[in-house]
Amino acid sequence: MTRTTSHVPHDLARPDDPHDPTIGDPPMTEPFPSPAQAAASPDAAPADPQARRPWRTALLAGMASYLDAGTIVAVSASLTLWRNQFALDAWQLGFLSAALTVCIGIGAIVGGRIGDRVGRKRVYSFDLLLYAFGLLWIVCAVAPVMLFIGVIIVGLAVGADVPTSITVVGETAPGKRRGRLVTFTQLLWGLGPLIVILVVLASTGLGEWMPRIVFGHLLVLALITWALRRRIGEPVAWKSARTAGATREGARALFRSPLLRNTLFILGFYVLLTIGTNFYGSFGLYSLETVGGLSPSTALLVSLIGVPVVLLTVLAIMRAMDGPARRPIFVVGAIVQVAAWIVPLVLPAGAVTLVIAFVTYGIGTTMAGEAHYKVWSQELFPTELRSTALGLSFGVARIASAISLVFVPTLLASGLVGVSVLMIVVTVGSGFLGLVFMPRRRGESIEEIDARLRVDPVR
Template sequence: MSGLKSTTSNPWKTATLAGMASYLDAAALVTSGIAIGGYYAAPLQLGPETIGSLLGLQTLAFAAGALLGGRLGDRFGRRAIFTFSLVLYAVGVLLLLVATGPALLFAGVVTTGLAIGADLPVSLALVNEEAPEGKKGTMVLFSSMLWLAGIVAVLMLSSFVGAQGMSGGRILFAHLLVVAVVVLLLRLTLTESAEWAAARRAADAHPNTTAETIEFSRVRDLFRAPTGYALLATGLYYATWNLGANTLGQFGTFLWTALAKGEVAQFSQLTLLGLPVGFVAGLVFMRVIDRPARHAWFAAGTALIVIAWALPALFGPGRFTLVAVMLISGLGNSFAGESIYKIWSQELFPTLLRATATGVTMAFTRAFAGLAALGTPAFALGHTRLFFGLLLGVTSVSAVIGLVWVPRLPRAAQPEEPAEPSGAPVPETTEKAAP
């Protein structure tokens, strides 16, 4: 289907509205942590165990939603699933907004977790499939910028409502509800992915074909060559890279206060300081992501991430090394990590398995991070050097996978074109897009 043209008159409209899944994902996770762990905790008498269960359950629900939503999106279409998932998201946020006890909170976190998990893989696939040739990577990467915007929006809003107690938490959830409803109404104006529709018709018309150029559509096809290797490589890369990023996201404040004896407000200010740098770096990477130069930028970003985690592993977790980890890895993540994983997830898988594969690797990564998080506080305090040494180790594993393994994987071939290595150089304006 490389000859298909997008039926969307404005691909950036599609990229923005579908990419808002990343904004709503980040905003929901950050808002839940701030509102449930802070504003709601005392008024609703939520103990540490309850707060941990609520936030952990939201992560597990995300994993389940990604598995289910990704597969349904490949089977029944992008538009139907990302519309339903956003309705579910609005319901979940409404439950969290009006909650007066743990029961509604549990219902709300499960519902929002399922919704954002289902939305992300399908929305990424739609952005890729409706983007014009030579701009697919740019528009998929744009979703990462919206993810960052979601964090910034919540942190800024939280800084204004911090003194309002439980009402502050309700205001944060109201923000999510308003954005979700507006995006839902605007998404109704989008059409179905032309690429997916054509692939679905071809698969339904020839369900028993055995040609090597078959457009893979069955789940079992995901686990045989060549897609099986791509699934393993992208899943392992994302999970090993994300362990460090998730540790900073969930436990950065804990590590700063417990190990470096710093103050919470100080850490929050440093976190906000790094966000503009990441945003500008992301804009720069958007300009090269569809060009041959992207591999060099990815290598540079990977090197920064490894160097960042080497500092506390070698010199201990002091204030300087923890700030360096946050700022240096944050810059490196603009050119590697989740941003490049999203690109690979679109390039390496055929149309009718694209969202399924993304859902599987996202679910695996979230579950892996969730299990690791259970022992993080105790392990970090009791075996500090070993803790940071392990984080450096898994980060190095992700570097090897991204630099050595992934470039050797074949991009998903179209029926009319042969597969090509994912790391092969391509002309700047005529790069073949993944199906």
């Protein structure tokens, strides 16, 4: 059984001490409960209706990851057509791409905080309607200003949706299945770009209608998701925190003991991770065309090679994210993602080398990347600050990565060496932070996490 150690001020890994019974991996001797057992167990919060249907909640809330990743790829795939259709110059194209990333970051910071103060349901009840409204501007755009307005609205809305939705999954999942349910949202994060690319390929011959169809599919999915989410109630964990008065806690508590170390860890890890993954997502096609010498259509097809591999990797690690294998998975993934960017340093620059690096990196960053970050963010912060911490780290990382991407085209102009060195630095950095500071506890209920991390526990 999982031990509760409320006297420990934080949940970050430290060197194992054989004399300290609070350090190290707690034994996982109990089998994973069936859905019926999970709903009846204490850590499943039986009073919470979502706890009885955790996979449905994970699917509907996890659509935030689908829409987030899908929107980024949709904008990237539409830039060339928009340039010709609306006579956009390089600065305007750059503004569109940067505005989306920055607005997602701002939306996450604001939305995460609102989710802790007034409730998760109040955020995800309206943000997808705002997202759909922004998509309408893009779908119906007849002038550049309509594109700019649409992209800004879409970025703010989808950014606000991510931290609150992931928090809903974490707070309503049974403690011993939280890892797999939160990791499931990564499957949707991978499906978003895949479906968008397939829609792009299917509508390429339709000219300026291609972006309208791509964003139209996101609009339809957003409205369906919004309608189905209306049946998801406010998590019991947040309602209990509000009743106890804990939701009045200010965001500054993240930068005081006992949460300061957790906050700095999550911020540092996710900033480094996102700089790497955003290069992979934002400049993967560009590098295949400029360095690899492929045509745009061929590069798009080649980029699909790694997607099924990544999705299969997510499926392979989902169950293990709740057990003692979580740490070894991270270690292997951290090594693989560093090795991926050593490949371009030893092989000739070209399309084959890039494909090997991208596929290998996709496997590594899936095993040692965002899935862990999402799970950790549920385990390292109490309910009244969980969405705030997730939104802050998500937003800061997106904004930091947007700044770093300014320099990527210059690095690519001289080949793959500069980019490879940058990627090695950020992957080594994120891997080191994760290895040293990842939480050791697993399977705790939300109540146990709150009791351990709340500065002034409310009785």
